[in-house]
Amino acid sequence: MTATEAPPKSPEPQKPYRAGPVRQALAFVRNTWRGLTSMRTALILLFLLALAAMPGALLPQRVLNATKTDQYITSHGWWGTLLDRLQFFEVYSSVWFSAIYLLLLVSLVGCLTPRTGEYLRAIRAKPVLTPRNLSRMPHFREGTVGQSTEEMLEKARKRLRGWRIAERDEGDGVRSVSAEKGYLRETGNLVFHFGMLGLIVAFALGKMYSYEGQVIVQADGSQFCNSGVFAYDTFNPGLRVDGTRLDPFCVKVNDFNATYTAVGQPLHYRADIQYQSGADLETGSWRPYQLEVNEPLRTAGDRVYLLGYGYSPRFTVTYPDGTTRTQTTQWRASNQATMLSEGATKFDPPGVTDAAERRTRQLAITGLFAPSSLLHGGILTSTGPGLVNPMVAIDVMRGDLGLDSGRAQSIFSIDQSMVKDGRLKRVARKNLAVGESVTLDDGTKVSFDGVQKYASLQVSHDPTQDYVLVFAIAMLLGLGASLLVKRRRVWLRVRPADGDGKGTVVQVAGLARTDQAGYGEEFTRMADEFLTEGKRK
Amino acid sequence: MPINETLSRYSDWSYTTATAIYVLALLFFLIEQSFGVKSRRAAASAGARARELVGAGGPGTTEVTAGTGTDAPAVTPPALPTGRAERIGRMGAALTVLGVLLHLTALVLRGFATDRAPWGNMYEYIMLATFIGMATWLLVIKKFPVRHLSGFMMLPIVILMFINGTLLYATAAPVQPALQSYWLVIHVSAAAISSGIFLVPGVASILYLIRQSHEQNPARFAKFAGRLPAADVLDRVAYRTTVLAFPLFTFGVLCGAVWAESAWGRFWGWDPKETTAFVAWVIYAAYLHSRATAGWRGGRAAVINIFGFAATVFNLFFINLVTAGLHSYAGVG
Ligand code: HEM
Numbered sequence: 001m002t003a004t005e006a007p008p009k010s011p012e013p014q015k016p017y018r019a020g021p022v023r024q025a026l027a028f029v030r031n032t033w034r035g036l037t038s039m040r041t042a043l044i045l046l047f048l049l050a051l052a053a054m055p056g057a058l059l060p061q062r063v064l065n066a067t068k069t070d071q072y073i074t075s076h077g078w079w080g081t082l083l084d085r086l087q088f089f090e091v092y093s094s095v096w097f098s099a100i101y102l103l104l105l106v107s108l109v110g111c112l113t114p115r116t117g118e119y120l121r122a123i124r125a126k127p128v129l130t131p132r133n134l135s136r137m138p139h140f141r142e143g144t145v146g147q148s149t150e151e152m153l154e155k156a157r158k159r160l161r162g163w164r165i166a167e168r169d170e171g172d173g174v175r176s177v178s179a180e181k182g183y184l185r186e187t188g189n190l191v192f193h194f195g196m197l198g199l200i201v202a203f204a205l206g207k208m209y210s211y212e213g214q215v216i217v218q219a220d221g222s223q224f225c226n227s228g229v230f231a232y233d234t235f236n237p238g239l240r241v242d243g244t245r246l247d248p249f250c251v252k253v254n255d256f257n258a259t260y261t262a263v264g265q266p267l268h269y270r271a272d273i274q275y276q277s278g279a280d281l282e283t284g285s286w287r288p289y290q291l292e293v294n295e296p297l298r299t300a301g302d303r304v305y306l307l308g309y310g311y312s313p314r315f316t317v318t319y320p321d322g323t324t325r326t327q328t329t330q331w332r333a334s335n336q337a338t339m340l341s342e343g344a345t346k347f348d349p350p351g352v353t354d355a356a357e358r359r360t361r362q363l364a365i366t367g368l369f370a371p372s373s374l375l376h377g378g379i380l381t382s383t384g385p386g387l388v389n390p391m392v393a394i395d396v397m398r399g400d401l402g403l404d405s406g407r408a409q410s411i412f413s414i415d416q417s418m419v420k421d422g423r424l425k426r427v428a429r430k431n432l433a434v435g436e437s438v439t440l441d442d443g444t445k446v447s448f449d450g451v452q453k454y455a456s457l458q459v460s461h462d463p464t465q466d467y468v469l470v471f472a473i474a475m476l477l478g479l480g481a482s483l484l485v486k487r488r489r490v491w492l493r494v495r496p497a498d499g500d501g502k503g504t505v506v507q508v509a510g511l512a513r514t515d516q517a518g519y520g521e522e523f524t525r526m527a528d529e530f531l532t533e534g535k536r537k
Numbered sequence: 538m539p540i541n542e543t544l545s546r547y548s549d550w551s552y553t554t555a556t557a558i559y560v561l562a563l564l565f566f567l568i569e570q571s572f573g574v575k576s577r578r579a580a581a582s583a584g585a586r587a588r589e590l591v592g593a594g595g596p597g598t599t600e601v602t603a604g605t606g607t608d609a610p611a612v613t614p615p616a617l618p619t620g621r622a623e624r625i626g627r628m629g630a631a632l633t634v635l636g637v638l639l640h641l642t643a644l645v646l647r648g649f650a651t652d653r654a655p656w657g658n659m660y661e662y663i664m665l666a667t668f669i670g671m672a673t674w675l676l677v678i679k680k681f682p683v684r685h686l687s688g689f690m691m692l693p694i695v696i697l698m699f700i701n702g703t704l705l706y707a708t709a710a711p712v713q714p715a716l717q718s719y720w721l722v723i724h725v726s727a728a729a730i731s732s733g734i735f736l737v738p739g740v741a742s743i744l745y746l747i748r749q750s751h752e753q754n755p756a757r758f759a760k761f762a763g764r765l766p767a768a769d770v771l772d773r774v775a776y777r778t779t780v781l782a783f784p785l786f787t788f789g790v791l792c793g794a795v796w797a798e799s800a801w802g803r804f805w806g807w808d809p810k811e812t813t814a815f816v817a818w819v820i821y822a823a824y825l826h827s828r829a830t831a832g833w834r835g836g837r838a839a840v841i842n843i844f845g846f847a848a849t850v851f852n853l854f855f856i857n858l859v860t861a862g863l864h865s866y867a868g869v870g
Contacts, residue, residue, distance in 0.1 A: 039830045046823040050816045050848075057812040057856065064807070092807050203805070212802065261711065269714050293714040294800050305802045460802045468804065472791050479787055483780045483825075 036103065037110030045104045052100050056091035059083070063090065063236075105200060112193050119186055126166045130176035130491045137491070137509035139523045143531040149175055149494040149504045152530070156492050159529060163490075174495040182488055182513075188481025195474035202471060206464035208240040216330050218312060219256035219271065219453045225249070226302065226459055247300040247461065249277035252286065256309050256453045264337065264372075264384035269293050271306050271455045291455075305458040308333075312452045313369050313392055315345050320443040323350045328452045331369050332412050338382035341369040343412045346401055359400040364414045364424070365446060367394035373433075380431055390451045393431045396440060399424035487513040490526060506530055541650045545709040548646035551639045552664065556698045558636035559671070559691055565629030566688035570764060572622040626685055630678065633687065637675060640668045650709045654722040657712040659857055662729050663701040666853075667694050669733025673778060677737060681774055683766055690740050720796035727789030728814075732849050734782035735821075738775035739846030742839035745771040749836055772835065775842055776828065783821050790814050809860045810852065817848035 035041055060069040069089050073080035087094035134140055145152065153167065156177050163179040170176055213232035217224045229235045229243035237243055255272040274286035277300040289297050297304040314328040331343025349361040370382035373391035380393035400423040402415035409415055418424040428446070430438040437447030490510045497503040508527045512519035644664055648655035656665045671694060678684040712721070744765055751762030765771070793811070798804040805811060824841040827833035 039826065040833075043823055043826050043830055043833065046819050046826065050819040050823070053812055053816050053819070056807050057809040057816070057860065061807065265710065266714055267711060268717070294718045294720075294796075296799055296802070303802065307802070458802045462803070465798065465804055469795070472794070476784065476787055476791055480784045483784055 033110060036107050039111075042104070042107050042111060045100060045107055048100045049104060052097050053091070055088050059088055059091075061089060061091065063092075101200065105197070108193060108197055112190065112197070116190060119190055122186070123183060127164055127178040127180040127489065130168065130170075130178045130493060131509075134491055134493060134507045134509035137511050139510035139520065139527075140508070141527040141531060142505070142507045144497055144503055144505050145531060146503050149173065149496055152492075152494045152504050152506060153177065156530070159526065160490070170493075172495070174493065176491060176493040178489070178491050180487075180489045182485050184481045185485040185487045186482075188478040188483075188485060190478070192475050192478030192482050195471045195478055199468055199471035199475060202464045202467040206238075206462050206468065208238045209464065210460070210462035211235065211237040211241045211243075211246075212461070213459045214307065214456065215459070216310070216454050216456050217251070217253045218328060218330070219253045219309075219455050220328075221252060221254050223250055223252040224457065225251075226300075232459075247277075247302050248281060249275060249300040249302065250281070251275045251297070251304055251457070253455050253457075256455050258309060258385065260384065260386050264386065266385065269306060269309060271309075271457075273297070273455075275299055275304070291457075301461065301463070303460045305460065307456045307458050309456060310454050311339065311341055311369055311371060311387070311390070312454050313343075313345070313390070314449040314452060315365050316447050316449050317347050317363060318445040318447070319350060321351075325350060326449070329411065330454045335382070337385065339371050339385040340380075340382040341371075342367070343369070344414045346403070346414075348403075355404065359404065359423075360398075362399065362401040362403070363444070363446075364397040364401055365394050366397060366414055367392060369451075371451070375431065378431070387451060387453075389433070391431060391433050392448050394429070394438075394446075394448075395426050396428040396430075396438065396446055397424050398427045398440070486519060486522075488519055488522070489513060490523070492530065540709045540711070541652075542709075544646050544650035548643045548650055548709075551643035551646060552698075552702060555636045555639035555643060556695060556702060558632055558639065559695050559698070562629045562632035562636060563688050563691045563695060565625050565632065566685065566691065569622045569626030569629060570685045570688055626687075629687060630675075630684060633671065633675065633691075637668065637671050640664075640671065644668060647709060651711065653712065654726065656725045656729055657716055657721065658707045658710075659853075660701055660705045660707045662725065663697060663705065663853070665726065665729040666733040666736075667698050667701070669730045670694055670736040673734045673737050673781075677774055677778065680777075681766075681770060683770065683774060686744065686765070689744060690737065693736065693740065715800050718796060718800065720792060720799075724789055724792040724796050727785055727792060731782040731786035731789055732853065734778055734785070735846050735849050737778040738782070738842050741771045741775040741778070742842040742846075745775065745839045746836060746843075749839075768835070772839070775839065779821065779824060779842060779845075783825070786818065786821070790818060809856045813848060813852040813856050817845055817852060820845040820848055 060072050062069045073084050073089070076083075083089065087096070091097055131137070135142070147155070153175060156179075157165070160177070160179045163181040164183070165177055165179040168176050168178070213226075213229070213235040215224050215232050225231060226246050226249050228246065229237075235243065252274045253271055254274065257268075257270045257272070259267045261267055269292060271291040273289050273291050275289055275297060276284070276286050280287065291297055291304065291306045293306055296306075310330055310333055312328045312330045314326060316324055316326040318324045325347055327345050327347065329343065329345040331341040331345075333339045333341045344364050344366040347363040347365075349358055349363075352358045352361060368380050369390065369392050370380050371390050372382050372384040372386055372388040374381050374383050375391075380391060397414060397419070400418055401409075402418045402424075403409065405415070407415065414424065427440050428438050432438065432448040434448060434450055437445050439445045488510065489512075490508065493507040494504050497505050508523075508530050510519065510523040510526075644655050644661075647661060647664070651657070655661050670690075674687065674690045678687065745768055747758050748762050748765040748768045748771060751758045751765075752768055755763075793814070794804040797806070797811075820841060824838055824845055827838040827841055
């Protein structure tokens, strides 16, 4: 991949030659470029890329699991902190990983540019002259046949159909054919490398302009609209996404169904949804869709996925004055196999305007929910994920939930520091089946009314993924051609046999321009055909 | 879909029998490798087969076969009579064919028993990959004079199959919702098939290194390596099989990305399995590059190929069993 250089001009005699700074700089740039685009550098960069990608599979990654990552760092002391500082928990956006693949990208471009030129020249060129001494070629056979030289040439033309051939008259009745095949290999190789270039660029752009958001929607006809970041429970934007101007669409979850085997292994999840996008948003019409795992909804350039499901127990609190409050809040599964779930349903006392007083009378119902309950010595467990005989084991907490503290709070748990400070106290602990209730010391009644299923959805937006796919397919096709097509040459030289003038001396030679593997057989077959009389199939 | 217990049981029996037959064949091959004349002869001449073929050409022809960079003693030894060891080797090959057929039966029965593609958990995956490894090897020994090396190929296969049948065994069952897709059929089979094929160049490259070290210094591995074919033959076996498996592997990764797009919400997310597949892919790409780079052909290329296979094995065992990711479908409890 190095260009040949013109020999240096005759040195100026009067001054000793010394390269000026500009020249030195140019030489440096040129040498760096050459070094960077050499095959050896590409090879080393490939190794570095493999090596650099590996920690991402072995260490927890922040983008995949932030909680686990933080745990890992704290449990590994200074070592964890050091790795964190060196970006080992964000390998794929780290400076060093990016550096390697950018260098590889440059190397690739530097390598492809000259090769493309070379390729364009080669594709127009005629096959090379038949070498003078064919017996030096890796494959060579010689023999005498009864046909005339003209007949032999005709035979060769027929046999070498599909090859690129050049015939030459070498004088004295000696004629030769030079044939080459397998240009597709180089085509494939270039398509492959360009495809990869395109893929990397498209992938990087996609990372900037994509976003992903998760949201839980109750399966009771509740709806979600992609109108802004606030609509999501979690939202991961790309670098160039600020959360405004999302593609507008709405989804309504009417029902959720799961089927299981007898032992509780899930067989099928399906959310019965309706959606509207584009013109439907104005007319207000809804289209039905069966959302399943592996069957995302594709609308408005976005995709909506069914990630999972869960249960929301419904609690009603009847205050001493007779007012009631009902809430259906999602709890999350702590065990995916049995769907034993945990959560916290929080209530503000009604009709209390004084903030200080309200903070003494807030309620939280926390604990466990089991869809297929089994009580074992008073301990609630679940025997399966299906809704068979739901039950909750709850602690009712009263006091200050800390909702006004300004600290962000998970909807699945209560603020434990409030419990530690004694500002939030347990006032009841009870197992409840549907329809059962527990009455607190002040006469407030907490009842477990039933269960609602919810669907956990993800919305994904990636404007470049179709391009990535196209490039990936180009890579694959190019790779196939580049690895499976063999570039090879064959030469045939014929001259009339000495003496009686009948018959022809035939020389056949072959050369595989790429790996030799497997060419021998093809050559042998072809040589056999040329060197035997008559036709052989 | 109910599971057909009877078929599942027959599948298990076929699997166990196939493993036992491989062990037997392995012993036969070891005998051939240790005592065979053929092995020594094959070791001496690289292109034995090519020559035989050419020798059958018409009269009055001369043949020149340039060894591709082999400086091995290229004297054609006198033809030796078919010895007893060679007969034992051929029996081993026949047994291997029988084993491969039973292996295939086990796979097919498992498919019928579960009424889905029989590669939905780690046990089934390894069953498929080892089957492909063996089938590829049968093709290789048809094309290259390396039958007496079958023992080295079968040793890892037998160990894998044993571990698989005991520690990783999973009863026939339906797969979870995320796996109920035709992409399971395409993506997983492409991955298992390419991994199975990659076993062949992995073993060939190890033997290559031993043989090469012996060729450089005949005192090293004198007894053992003297019976291996020329380094050049091993190199070709490794290259031809890698070149077959690599596009397939690429296809498998590509299909995985397409499937991930519809099952997990993104086509690529650096899940541990995806990452390790990427690493293995890059290593094999480096292998192919190394063969076009001066100073890297031969020994270094072989080392890279071994690394590639190590990454593949690591992906199968470590990532499935130790790390937790979206690919945790091993079904090993
Ligand atoms: C992103 C990094 C790269 C990857 C993954 C990659 C991958 C591949 C693969 C799989 C092949 C096999 C095709 C074959 O053997 O014919 C190949 C061939 C080739 N690559 Fe790359 N490549 C990369 C970068 C480069 C760079 C930077 C250069 C130039 C310095 C380069 C030059 C070549 C050449 C010359 C061949 C043909 C070798 C041959 O004919 O055997 N590649 N590449």
